[in-house]
Amino acid sequence: MVIHRLGVVGAGLMGSGIAEVAARQGIDVIVVEANEAAAQAGLARITKSLDRGMRSGKLTEDARTDALGHIEVTTSFERFTDREMIVEAVIEDESTKLDVFRRLDPIVEDQGAVLASNTSSIPIMKLAMATKRPEQVVGIHFFNPVPVMPLVEVVTSLMTDPKVEQAAHEFAGGQLGKHVIKSKDRAGFIVNALLIPYLLSAIRMFESGFATAEDIDTGMVDGCAHPMGPLALADLIGLDTTMAVAQSLYEEFKEPLYAPPPLLSRMCEAGLLGRKVGRGFYQYS
Structure with a gap:
């Protein structure tokens, strides 16, 4: 067709x-x-x-x-x-x-x-x-x-x-x-079912004060050859979209790795949604 x-x-x-x-x-x-x-x-x-x-x-x-x-x-x-x-x-x-x-x-x-x-x-x-x-x-x-x-x-x-x-x-x-x-028809499909827990893990790491956003992202870019760090990627995707996908995954599977971290919820409530609004984990001109 x-x-x-x-x-x-x-x-x-x-x-x-x-x-x-x-x-x-x-x-x-x-x-x-x-x-x-x-x-x-x-x-x-x-x-x-x-x-x-x-x-x-x-x-x-x-x-x-x-x-x-x-x-x-x-x-x-x-x-x-x-x-x-x-x-x-x-x-x-x-x-x-x-x-x-x-x-x-x-x-x-x-x-x-x-x-x-x-x-x-x-x-x-x-x-x-x-x-x-x-x-x-x-x-x-x-x-x-x-x-x-x-x-x-x-x-x-x-x-x-x-x-x-x-x-x-x-x-x-x-x-x-x-x-x-x-x-197959499961929440998150292939890519997001793998990607979102990774992004949420990075957000939890930053939220806990374990490392700066810059160091987390640099670690994954220079240490794992990723083209972009997880926090910069979340900003690019949009934190509201990241939040929505996490909620959909958690609703389907009820596994803690899919649960949105409190920081992600607060940033969405504050309208700090990433690149599209000029501010997320980073500032954008």
Whole structure:
């Protein structure tokens, strides 16, 4: 199944990135946001990313113009009536995502579109059961920043039709050129089930006063050849997203290694969410 018409719900960092990589492959993309201001901010984010690609020589001016010509931003879910696949990419909050799937289901029911979630931690089965056709729901988990990161996790629930899984694999791997790995439907999937306990352990170490943030990160970069230390990585991911994934993992497994440390909770409550707000474990200009 080749996707010609894609829908994306959400124009934040992930949604705008998904829209960009699809449009660069000639796919017609409609992005829906909650309001006009958010829609225009999403379009500006995509334009800025394409401009950056052009300045770095990775994209020609014609390719930039062509990609923008394949993207429409709107506030109307009704524009999705002809979509072959829709990817939900709203905030990592279960109730918000469930609401999106409830709204999408009757709109695309007649054409049998694939409904995908970019969730990084919420079991796909939970989202699928908000629809009348859970067999059409699949997880397609991209990584931030989407235009740069090569990996995608394709996640199937107990109900996902094998043809839908194949369509997701062909879309992400074939059309978008991503490296696809397959995961069963457990909270956190493959990458975050391994990554989040590591990040939380680093936060606990910093919280206890055992070492500075700089020394923790330097230890993992220079001692383990990681490209980025765990606290800087948590800032890049977003501490709110890190918190949400940890909560989802802890709810599923009830294991202490998944429990969010108090410091992470306090930082989220204070709005110190990392790079996107200019301050997390580090200050950003």
